[in-house]
Amino acid sequence: MLLQHCAWPEVEAYLEKSTGVIVPIGSTEQHGPNGLVGTDALCPQVLAEAAGEREGIMVAPTLSIGMAQHHLDFPGSITLRPRTLMAVVYDVVQSLARHGFSHIYFLNGHGGNINTVQAAFAEYYSDYSLHKGPSCEAQTRLKMGNWFAGGRVKQISAERFGDKEGSHATCSEISLTQYAYPESIKDVGLSPEQAPEGHFRDAVDFRRQFPDGRIGAASGLANPETGKALFEAGIADLLDEYRAFLDS
Amino acid sequence: MLLQHCAWPEVEAYLEKSTGVIVPIGSTEQHGPNGLVGTDALCPQVLAEAAGEREGIMVAPTLSIGMAQHHLDFPGSITLRPRTLMAVVYDVVQSLARHGFSHIYFLNGHGGNINTVQAAFAEYYSDYSLHKGPSCEAQTRLKMGNWFAGGRVKQISAERFGDKEGSHATCSEISLTQYAYPESIKDVGLSPEQAPEGHFRDAVDFRRQFPDGRIGAASGLANPETGKALFEAGIADLLDEYRAFLDS
Amino acid sequence: MLLQHCAWPEVEAYLEKSTGVIVPIGSTEQHGPNGLVGTDALCPQVLAEAAGEREGIMVAPTLSIGMAQHHLDFPGSITLRPRTLMAVVYDVVQSLARHGFSHIYFLNGHGGNINTVQAAFAEYYSDYSLHKGPSCEAQTRLKMGNWFAGGRVKQISAERFGDKEGSHATCSEISLTQYAYPESIKDVGLSPEQAPEGHFRDAVDFRRQFPDGRIGAASGLANPETGKALFEAGIADLLDEYRAFLDS
Amino acid sequence: MLLQHCAWPEVEAYLEKSTGVIVPIGSTEQHGPNGLVGTDALCPQVLAEAAGEREGIMVAPTLSIGMAQHHLDFPGSITLRPRTLMAVVYDVVQSLARHGFSHIYFLNGHGGNINTVQAAFAEYYSDYSLHKGPSCEAQTRLKMGNWFAGGRVKQISAERFGDKEGSHATCSEISLTQYAYPESIKDVGLSPEQAPEGHFRDAVDFRRQFPDGRIGAASGLANPETGKALFEAGIADLLDEYRAFLDS
């Protein structure tokens, strides 16, 4: 169920059956010459929406803009400052908690979001922990999962791409978007075949080290067939983890 | 062109031809018993994406969550505090400006966003105005347009719905989503046919005055055929206004 | 009654009879070669104080500094950043609400304040709406009225100045200050007689387009006689609107 | 010269002769049964305006609302949170500095503002000190003076009121407002004649200790004749200190 496509009485009815919700969260940032700027938002979005449709799980709108400061020297990348993203997550959580959602699962598509989203969770809990008394316990469970870190997904990545997977503009994430958006497959050459690995600081430093935006990936290996396999694997991983979360 | 579906070299190429961009901005909030929670985000999104496709205009990801505090007593509504939304708009503008986008057009679907987004624009300009010197002029033009306020759109609303249009969960916006998402049309009765008008403060006060969430609207009059007309009208209004903006 | 001139037991006694209060809010910014820097604060102040005296309404101190970033390239203009002004309005509202003021009417003299003050109201209500429960309803009604937009005032402006009224450093606001502060009437020539209209971004852009600070106004037409008429009209408009607000 | 009563070309002309300005800053808070809620704003305002008129010094609008959290249990008191007041002072300073004001003198009327205003000054300087390079020196001198702490004023207080002066709702500040606003003199009895001294935390604690709002003052001794003497003394003290500041 897409929250955006429900009327409020449908949400009310849903809450009588389940108080869980999935919030896809991603980023809008360069993914190399053949990866989509929207990769990190589109991947969790397509997985969450498919899982939600199959299993009747409520799926909130995707938070498409994340923490991507290091990509800003490539056109099209957009960032929220960490403190802005923290405020967004905080307000979204508080809104959903008010309605009685007790288990809020953020399905994340961007490694660069992880620290900031976890810090936002801690900010939310802090406002309970710093007071004393019976009403000062947060009734809402928060969890962030990364679609690219699920067991089935990682197995496919390892089998198909091995050490050419990379860590940004990975073969797997580009494959998944190629499956989901075949009309947007880019037919471009990549040189070198596999991008360098490394660490980075800010945007200028990033581009100096990674001139076409990729980190460690031979992104040209991406293909929609693997994308299809990742799609099914990602849904299965998500459903496993979401169900376990609901039981916690 | 959808920014999310481009690779960065495509954005780079686009910027050589045009430095304008459309950012759809909406809200996730109840729209009465037969309106979608996502109405205010989906309407500008479908218009911007269609206009962008037809005319080759870059369209950024939709900012789907807006300032909707007054709707929070209805399940499914999500708000950003005004200061959070201001920070989001600020960071998005700064990111796009860094790439050389000189004309950033926010296509808005939610009346409740207007003040906050304009305040964010002023915040952005303030950081230039409070300094003196040759580099202290903002090179970026910011504009927010409301899809529901365009000339063609208002004419259709007036002709088809007259004083039953309402001001929240309007016949027009529900019609547009019925056209765009026919599988999500809700078949529910509405009583009274036309909701009351009025002012409101916070969420509890809002729901007391507007028990089913609508304000002034006979939302049951909404229909996908009018939605189709509004879709074409909205695109035309948007293109007119966007082109005039680019020339400013 | 001026709050500043009361002792606290007088405020306590007032609250037994009425829980309404008027807060004049303006700006400190250039108003062209013959307009006062304080125009936007002085106008609502003189109207509120006169209305308050005639009808025994409590009038708070004027918030004299508003959101005026676009005027900063003219000496003497002072701005608060939008987020600062929002914090000021928030704290003033919270202070007054604590005493039991249930209807807080901001009489505004500056168009540039409107979005920010409304965003501040929404920020205040958000802190109620984001919580659930019996104590989570704001008991305080907030309203902002613009003295220059009242019915009687607009009629006089239209009759006396027509399309030479302008939108900044207007004939009407300068007339009102000439009536209220005759010793500060500036005897300067204006060229051209009527300033250009237009849009603006930041301070440098503003001054480039509007070299003497006026927008659209033939400010030389201002005169204290019209100011006197506007003074009476403004008081009457205010009292009408304030009384209706108290009844809401 | 009152900034509010100048047109911008007059401010421009002033800046050619002097780059100093006085900003009165006060508070809106209870001052006992016979003291005005506006005492702390009105006192520096009348002194600054008189000094400014006599000597042609530019005087900015009074910042009438200060840090008065401890008075909030008495009706009519209004506070800004410290962080709000800091932002106000910061933005006012930055605005004035942009115009070339090099010496900004805050004439303060409220002891409770002192720490916060000084912290705001440090916040302003921090933004220079934390960067390195030739443009990273603040060109603006900031100073806060307390009208009640000048040599001539303190001598009069000591002579006329001795140990009955008190520390809040003092005989001297009430005398000064009685001289400046004779129509607002309150004819009320005070019991006990002299209020207790002590320390306080928040508003509830304050009122418990100081039931009528005064601290240590026999405020009934206030009289407009002493107010007149304090008025002249305060102007002289201010001019001395302001001139010395300009020379620094």
Next chain:
Amino acid sequence: MLLQHCAWPEVEAYLEKSTGVIVPIGSTEQHGPNGLVGTDALCPQVLAEAAGEREGIMVAPTLSIGMAQHHLDFPGSITLRPRTLMAVVYDVVQSLARHGFSHIYFLNGHGGNINTVQAAFAEYYSDYSLHKGPSCEAQTRLKMGNWFAGGRVKQISAERFGDKEGSHATCSEISLTQYAYPESIKDVGLSPEQAPEGHFRDAVDFRRQFPDGRIGAASGLANPETGKALFEAGIADLLDEYRAFLDS
């Protein structure tokens, strides 16, 4: 008792006997050619720890970094912006208050912290004062004392150093660190013997006026013997003041 060296059951047991705690707070900033960068943190730390050990008072970890913006042109100085330091103090107070500490005594070693810490206290109290009702009274008493301003300490300073004490990198504070950290005594010449006095703004201005970092001090007179006397005096002053505070 050092909080850092306790296990939580020991803190629990302490709270049954006493609800007071000392928090040393200082700064990390240059103290001239022979003063330690850590002087302002080390001095209150050694005094608090010794007093705590002798009398069984709980001593929290030292807040070693304070508001030192004006020292930043000298290598090694570190500052928190005032608003950052306020947030730190706020969170520390809120944490300790949650455990039932009712009297929190900040022993301060840096004049530059005073305004900011007091503003933080007011921020904390504001959040109580701005609400009304039985639970809206802060149960926590906050006090800041300056070790260098105690009666016994000032007497020793006056006797030993007179008008050569100075106001930054004072003979007394350097003496105290020489006693506490004899292995870190610096054997350097100082020229001139006594540094100039004066006011300062930001870091560049500070260093221009005070080229070696000292203000008014003949820091070469510092000696560990006087440090020992100050150590005993500081402990005695602290214990007097802390006990009086506990009784308030």
Next chain:
Amino acid sequence: MLLQHCAWPEVEAYLEKSTGVIVPIGSTEQHGPNGLVGTDALCPQVLAEAAGEREGIMVAPTLSIGMAQHHLDFPGSITLRPRTLMAVVYDVVQSLARHGFSHIYFLNGHGGNINTVQAAFAEYYSDYSLHKGPSCEAQTRLKMGNWFAGGRVKQISAERFGDKEGSHATCSEISLTQYAYPESIKDVGLSPEQAPEGHFRDAVDFRRQFPDGRIGAASGLANPETGKALFEAGIADLLDEYRAFLDS
């Protein structure tokens, strides 16, 4: 070299040889019945200070208070909100960067700090990345290492404690403090021997699940002998990682 024990000319001299610095960062939070409240600050402090002394590396004062919201239901725990800790790290980095420190290594002792400190780094870099131009590259490298995650340390933990190490109040960290502070070894029984594992939300939830504060640890196995081994291992791990960092 301890920054606190240097005079500024010594820091200046150090910067001519090296532009690296170590900043210990920890937390003040319960560590079970036999662990010190200061464990997470003391461990990185003793390691950094010893490494700094042996190798002449500059060591800044320990940031002793971290993000510990989940521990607040145990007396003595102190937290900074994530946004506060981010501001602290930001200001410390900006201060050190101004002096020319190019490699700032935070040696961390608390898992709960990791996300927040990384988010602070990203906040710092964001302020560079969001601007364009030659001066918009951060010249400062930031790295956080966790003492408990070094190779030698983990090997000892595994050998000595195996699956009884736990994840909070671990055998290793308590051993290290027992070696460093033998006078503070707690002689208390622990029941059960090994604490449960699990996830947690806020403070109340934490204490419900982990009644004595430990997570997964058989903390009674801690011993100072192992602490000594960990001390040497931690120094060696740190020096390896710090040197590699300097070369990056």
